[in-house]
Amino acid sequence: MAASTLLFVASILLSSFALSCYASGTFSALQKSILLTSSPKSGQVLKAGEANITVTWSFNKTYPAGTDSAYKTVKVKLCYAPISQKDRGWRKTKDELKKDRTCQHKIVKRDYKPETDSVTWTVERDIPTATYFVRAYVYNAEEKEVAYGQSTNDGKKTNLFEVEAITGRHVSLDIASVCFSVFSIVSLAGFFYLEKRKGAASQQK
Amino acid sequence: MENSQTESNRENNGGFSSPVDSEHKATKLRIQSVAAPHMRAFHLSWISFFACFVSTFAAPPLIPLIRDNLDLTSTDIGNAGVAAVSGAVFARIVMGTLCDLFGPRVASAALMLLTTPAVYCSALANSPASFLLVRFFTGFSLSTFVSTQYWMSSMFSAPVVGTANGVAAGWGNLGGGATQLIMPYVFTLIHHIGATKFTAWRIAFFVPAVFQTLSAYSVFFLGQDLPDGDFAKLQKSGDKHKDKFSQVFYQAITNYRGWILALTYGYCFGVELTVDNIIAQYFYDRFHVNLHTAGIIAASFGLANLFSRPLGGYVSDVMATRYGMRGRLWTLFLVQILGGCLCVLLGRLGSLSTSVTVMLVFSVFVQASCGLTYGVVPFVSRRSLGVISGLIGGGGNVGAVLTQVVFFRGSRFKTETGITLMGVTIICCTLPMMFIYFPQWGGLFWGPSSKGITEENYYMSEWSKEEQEQGFHKASLKFANNSKGERGKRVASAPTPLEGTPESYGHV
Numbered sequence: 001m002a003a004s005t006l007l008f009v010a011s012i013l014l015s016s017f018a019l020s021c022y023a024s025g026t027f028s029a030l031q032k033s034i035l036l037t038s039s040p041k042s043g044q045v046l047k048a049g050e051a052n053i054t055v056t057w058s059f060n061k062t063y064p065a066g067t068d069s070a071y072k073t074v075k076v077k078l079c080y081a082p083i084s085q086k087d088r089g090w091r092k093t094k095d096e097l098k099k100d101r102t103c104q105h106k107i108v109k110r111d112y113k114p115e116t117d118s119v120t121w122t123v124e125r126d127i128p129t130a131t132y133f134v135r136a137y138v139y140n141a142e143e144k145e146v147a148y149g150q151s152t153n154d155g156k157k158t159n160l161f162e163v164e165a166i167t168g169r170h171v172s173l174d175i176a177s178v179c180f181s182v183f184s185i186v187s188l189a190g191f192f193y194l195e196k197r198k199g200a201a202s203q204q205k
Numbered sequence: 206m207e208n209s210q211t212e213s214n215r216e217n218n219g220g221f222s223s224p225v226d227s228e229h230k231a232t233k234l235r236i237q238s239v240a241a242p243h244m245r246a247f248h249l250s251w252i253s254f255f256a257c258f259v260s261t262f263a264a265p266p267l268i269p270l271i272r273d274n275l276d277l278t279s280t281d282i283g284n285a286g287v288a289a290v291s292g293a294v295f296a297r298i299v300m301g302t303l304c305d306l307f308g309p310r311v312a313s314a315a316l317m318l319l320t321t322p323a324v325y326c327s328a329l330a331n332s333p334a335s336f337l338l339v340r341f342f343t344g345f346s347l348s349t350f351v352s353t354q355y356w357m358s359s360m361f362s363a364p365v366v367g368t369a370n371g372v373a374a375g376w377g378n379l380g381g382g383a384t385q386l387i388m389p390y391v392f393t394l395i396h397h398i399g400a401t402k403f404t405a406w407r408i409a410f411f412v413p414a415v416f417q418t419l420s421a422y423s424v425f426f427l428g429q430d431l432p433d434g435d436f437a438k439l440q441k442s443g444d445k446h447k448d449k450f451s452q453v454f455y456q457a458i459t460n461y462r463g464w465i466l467a468l469t470y471g472y473c474f475g476v477e478l479t480v481d482n483i484i485a486q487y488f489y490d491r492f493h494v495n496l497h498t499a500g501i502i503a504a505s506f507g508l509a510n511l512f513s514r515p516l517g518g519y520v521s522d523v524m525a526t527r528y529g530m531r532g533r534l535w536t537l538f539l540v541q542i543l544g545g546c547l548c549v550l551l552g553r554l555g556s557l558s559t560s561v562t563v564m565l566v567f568s569v570f571v572q573a574s575c576g577l578t579y580g581v582v583p584f585v586s587r588r589s590l591g592v593i594s595g596l597i598g599g600g601g602n603v604g605a606v607l608t609q610v611v612f613f614r615g616s617r618f619k620t621e622t623g624i625t626l627m628g629v630t631i632i633c634c635t636l637p638m639m640f641i642y643f644p645q646w647g648g649l650f651w652g653p654s655s656k657g658i659t660e661e662n663y664y665m666s667e668w669s670k671e672e673q674e675q676g677f678h679k680a681s682l683k684f685a686n687n688s689k690g691e692r693g694k695r696v697a698s699a700p701t702p703l704e705g706t707p708e709s710y711g712h713v
Contacts, residue, residue, distance in 0.1 A: 087278035087279050087280055088272075126273075126402045165273075167331055170404065173408065174328075176328075177326050177328045180322075181325045181326060184321045188319065192311075
């Protein structure tokens with residue numbers, strides 16, 4: 001009787017510890033058990049809407065077997081390097097994953113496979129100009145982050161690449177802006193002329 | 206279209222559809238009417254001012270997109286926000302001068318058409334520097350505030366001038382709140398039609414730009430400067446004297462009351478502009494609401510202008526009927542100080558629901574103070590009404606620039622500390638109102654001068670003997686007579702004649 005109670009209490013305690021590991025939701029609690037490489041070379045500049053990135057990731061076999069038993073899905077994301085986070089609070093890195101804004105652009109979402117997986121992704125047209133690296137988050141069945149891997153080192157200093165965004169400007173838009181502006185000024189000149197005429201006309205009355 | 210009732214109204218009102226005084230200024234504000242010239246001027250005023258507010262604050266709700274497109278830092282965004290309100294400091298004074306010299310119709314239409322290129326060219330911005338420049342030049346359009354107040358002060362008589370000024374300015378200020386809802390909606394629409402995000406926000410700026418252009422055209426073609434006609438016509442026919450800029454300007458800057466009111470206005474309207482710029486971020490960062498919710502809270506602060514600024518103007522007029530100018534001054538003094546106390550409180554609250562509640566009450570007090578201020582302004586000067594209005598309006602923007610630079614830039618103060626300190630500054634900068642004194646009506650702590658100085662003495666002092674001999678001061682005389690109501694009910698004065706100037710003043 002005492003033994004089974006002890007076992008019961010122990011299992012409650014152990015599972016609550018296990019739960020707290022998963023439920024803490026911080027980056028520092030994640031296992032870095034994914035090996036990830038991305039195709040851009042260090043310092044390469046990619047054009048948004050045109051260039052491709054090939055990302056390859058796999059489970060790091062140096063970790064004990066069974067570590068990845070809870071892994072269900074993988075999300076690969078494009079993340080801001082520290083230089084692009086400076087003086088930009090909306091891209092801030094925070095340990096609490098719910099508040100972390102480092103990785104804002106999703107590349108792909110896949111089911112987890114222990115073998116090597118890869119994706120070739122065209123940099124989307126709304127990716128802003130900045131310096132980036134690639135990170136993959138692994139989620140369990142409860143959609144909670146449990147592991148990650150990234151293309152740069154822990155200090156996020158190596159192997160960073162840049163994206164050059166589209167300007168969003170078009171020649172037709174530029175011409176429209178200039179035409180409307182000129183039209184405003186010209187109609188103002190027209191108004192002054194009309195006012196002068198009205199004034200002169202009433203003087204003649 | 207006119208039925209017999211309207212016809213007989215027009216006969217009673219000397220050809221106008223609203224009842225008028227001896228200067229032909231309307232003595233009633235009938236919001237449901239668009240009859241020329243008074244009510245039409247009213248609607249043109251507030252709609253064009255609304256358009257300028259929409260243009261000036263069109264960028265903030267789209268900042269999350271623009272900052273990615275133009276690679277802006279927090280400092281760049283803060284600087285552009287300061288630039289947006291600093292252009293109008295100088296522009297408001299210029300606008301005041303232009304109104305005095307050329308009339309509000311031409312002045313406001315001209316300014317709106319000169320600033321729409323900046324709004325159209327927002328679509329061309331490609332760097333932090335160009336973004337700052339377009340926000341700076343677009344901000345000049347906020348000087349249409351001065352033409353609005355000048356126009357209302359020219360069209361509406363003393364008993365309703367506070368209300369007319371307050372409603373026109375309040376409904377114009379609404380644009381600052383409405384744009385936080387309009388621009389994201391327009392952007393989403395354009396984005397869904399097929400444009401990429403970085404192009405869609407650029408196209409979206411054409412909406413406020415075209416609205417502003419159309420407003421300018423409406424003002425020019427449908428508006429009229431004065432109840433009796435336009436400046437140009439009246440000046441040529443000799444009914445209105447074409448005044449000298451140097452004299453108008455000199456009379457304005459030597460009137461100390463204008464400077465004190467500029468300071469106090471800096472700490473009601475300036476505070477309103479500052480809050481427009483920082484409040485969404487404050488709720489987002491401190492209480493962790495999402496960006497959408499923060500935007501709605503920010504919009505509601507601006508939307509309170511629908512009734513709070515008009516309320517200030519209306520209360521000013523009501524207090525004046527009983528207590529005269531002293532009533533106007535006391536109400537402004539108390540309401541603004543209470544607003545300052547609420548601001549101090551806002552920064553110290555730690556819960557979301559109490560913060561939102563206090564913010565809404567604070568918005569009513571701050572915006573009512575703005576309305577109360579412009580219940581006093583029309584009486585400070587008659588000759589230099591435009592420049593005085595411009596000086597005080599410009600003071601509002603100076604307050605916004607100073608407050609943002611000292612309390613809300615960089616990381617010297619946490620935002621909640623900045624808000625509390627802003628409240629303390631409001632209280633301190635309202636105290637100088639104690640020194641405002643009208644010899645014919647009194648001030649906060651003193652009654653009217655025992656030397657028996659009248660309204661005529663006060664307004665005639667703006668004209669030299671030579672100018673009076675040439676009869677340039679006639680309009681000021683009429684105004685002086687019509688402003689006798691600012692003595693309040695203490696004095697049982699004879700009813701002011703509704704038609705023509707009284708016998709004793711018509712001749713020089």
